[in-house]
Amino acid sequence: MNRASFHRNRSQFRLGFWLLLAPIVLWLSLLIILPHVDMVLVSLRERIASRQYGFSLDNYTAFFTEPLYWNTFVRTAVMSIIATLMTLIIAFPVSFYIAKVLSGRPKIALFILCLIPFWVSELVRTYGWMILLRETGLISGALQWLGLAGQPVELLYNDVAIMIGLIYTSMLFMVVPLVTTLDSLDNSLIEAGYDLGGNGWQVMTNIVIPHAMPGIMSGCIVVFMLTLGNYLTPTLLGGKDSLWFTEQIYTQFITRFNWEQGAAFGILLLILSSLIVWLGLKLTKQSFTRVMS
Amino acid sequence: MIPSLSSSRFYRVSYRCYVGLFFIFLITPLLVVAAFSFNDSLFPSLPWQGFTLDWYLGARSPRLGLLHDHALLDSIVVSVQVAVVTTVASLALATCNAFLFEREQFPGKNFLYVLMLMPLVIPGVILGVSILVFSSTVANWFEVQFEVELEALRPGLVLVSLGQFAFITTIATLVISARLRKFDLTLEEAAMNLGASRLTAIATVTLPFLRPALLGAAVVAFLMSFENFNTTLMLVGSEAPLTIAMFDRLREGSTPVLNAVSVLLMLGSACLALGSLFVQRPEKA
Numbered sequence: 001m002n003r004a005s006f007h008r009n010r011s012q013f014r015l016g017f018w019l020l021l022a023p024i025v026l027w028l029s030l031l032i033i034l035p036h037v038d039m040v041l042v043s044l045r046e047r048i049a050s051r052q053y054g055f056s057l058d059n060y061t062a063f064f065t066e067p068l069y070w071n072t073f074v075r076t077a078v079m080s081i082i083a084t085l086m087t088l089i090i091a092f093p094v095s096f097y098i099a100k101v102l103s104g105r106p107k108i109a110l111f112i113l114c115l116i117p118f119w120v121s122e123l124v125r126t127y128g129w130m131i132l133l134r135e136t137g138l139i140s141g142a143l144q145w146l147g148l149a150g151q152p153v154e155l156l157y158n159d160v161a162i163m164i165g166l167i168y169t170s171m172l173f174m175v176v177p178l179v180t181t182l183d184s185l186d187n188s189l190i191e192a193g194y195d196l197g198g199n200g201w202q203v204m205t206n207i208v209i210p211h212a213m214p215g216i217m218s219g220c221i222v223v224f225m226l227t228l229g230n231y232l233t234p235t236l237l238g239g240k241d242s243l244w245f246t247e248q249i250y251t252q253f254i255t256r257f258n259w260e261q262g263a264a265f266g267i268l269l270l271i272l273s274s275l276i277v278w279l280g281l282k283l284t285k286q287s288f289t290r291v292m293s
Numbered sequence: 294m295i296p297s298l299s300s301s302r303f304y305r306v307s308y309r310c311y312v313g314l315f316f317i318f319l320i321t322p323l324l325v326v327a328a329f330s331f332n333d334s335l336f337p338s339l340p341w342q343g344f345t346l347d348w349y350l351g352a353r354s355p356r357l358g359l360l361h362d363h364a365l366l367d368s369i370v371v372s373v374q375v376a377v378v379t380t381v382a383s384l385a386l387a388t389c390n391a392f393l394f395e396r397e398q399f400p401g402k403n404f405l406y407v408l409m410l411m412p413l414v415i416p417g418v419i420l421g422v423s424i425l426v427f428s429s430t431v432a433n434w435f436e437v438q439f440e441v442e443l444e445a446l447r448p449g450l451v452l453v454s455l456g457q458f459a460f461i462t463t464i465a466t467l468v469i470s471a472r473l474r475k476f477d478l479t480l481e482e483a484a485m486n487l488g489a490s491r492l493t494a495i496a497t498v499t500l501p502f503l504r505p506a507l508l509g510a511a512v513v514a515f516l517m518s519f520e521n522f523n524t525t526l527m528l529v530g531s532e533a534p535l536t537i538a539m540f541d542r543l544r545e546g547s548t549p550v551l552n553a554v555s556v557l558l559m560l561g562s563a564c565l566a567l568g569s570l571f572v573q574r575p576e577k578a
Binding site for chain 1: 426455
């Protein structure tokens, strides 16, 4: 290869590189970075007069001084953590069953069966729970039929209903990573654990769970994010008193048109979610890129 | 614990019961939604009043069936339009991204990769409001500086598509990158040795190899866009996509026509799912 063609090749390569780089930079800067920077700026201002704004921390102090905002925030975080843990506890035995106990055709069939409900919109799934749980719904009807309840029972619009909906709706995002990582665990390692005298619990905590950690973490992160940012399920299953933080954001933005306050809430929720994801990764010594991809 | 190890009968049976209960838990809400679309009652609840197809075919209010409910049908059209635009755009960018991350080496690559994953950990509502805030800042600026009103940057379908595109691209990128990583680069070199230019080689050798991943990503992108609620809710204008239209009716309390729409959605998703499995199967074997 002579020098000239080498240079031509090289410049072609550079051109191709810039053509590939430009779209991703545009995407990330215009739709992700600048919007969030702008949201921070909006959250730090207050309206002085029409179209006149000044710097202010009022939107953040309002959050800390108004107990309703603060309580809703803590409540959302705590309930999201509980929902994530419960999803993990419910999904783990099922994932283990699919990945380790079954093999061949039943395994694939059951795995696909796990995925099916999640091809359907979250709205439809939540609607299903509304029909089941409402006063004139199926569970209330079944309880009356069994003689366990004398009159229709309202099972909707309480925290348990929200929790059921959140767990149900996040299940897929826990089962898939768990099955994938458990599937990659060699059965002989489990057998070796027993051969060396370990009991079921020891094998589980020393071999299976450490191996499944990346899957557990990525499942937990995604489920936590989805739960924290969920609007649909708490609103529909929790009714007016569901007190979910995303509802506060929606109210400030759309109902009250107080964008400054809404932006501050958005930033706070984003900080909370990043913080908990970061803590989870630190505690289990996982890397972000490995867990996410 | 695993089949090659002995375990008590009680353990095996109770384990199976647990898994069985889990699947009942998964499937019941969907069955219930489907069943009540055939209930001959104005409300999707007990008691069961008998079988009817009114919620599909009924032509007159209050028994307005899905096929005559123009508001719902229009919102389905809106959703399909948004989903098609979002899918095409995110697939195009995701393919570029996959080539960038799998083929090129450059300083700051890891940083860019982490940045690319960010949309996955931003809650949908926040992604929605941040785009809403930024687009209206830009629109206001243009209005003040040049006295032009940029309608596209006000809440509406353009913003909805942009908002969905912002996070669906990340997912599509992950799917396509995973496939591109398995590609044997010597195949492309062989094509170039045989006289193809680099672009021809990519178009005739690499892209056909990526086809299953592109189709898979397209199905996922279409469904995620069609079913998206959180981001859409914040950016929606006067024309409502299906999820928003359904949500509004759900809150008001609606007739079982919503069950009929749900059944339609289930059938649509099932067809897409089966289609994508069918397309990907020969490649996996």
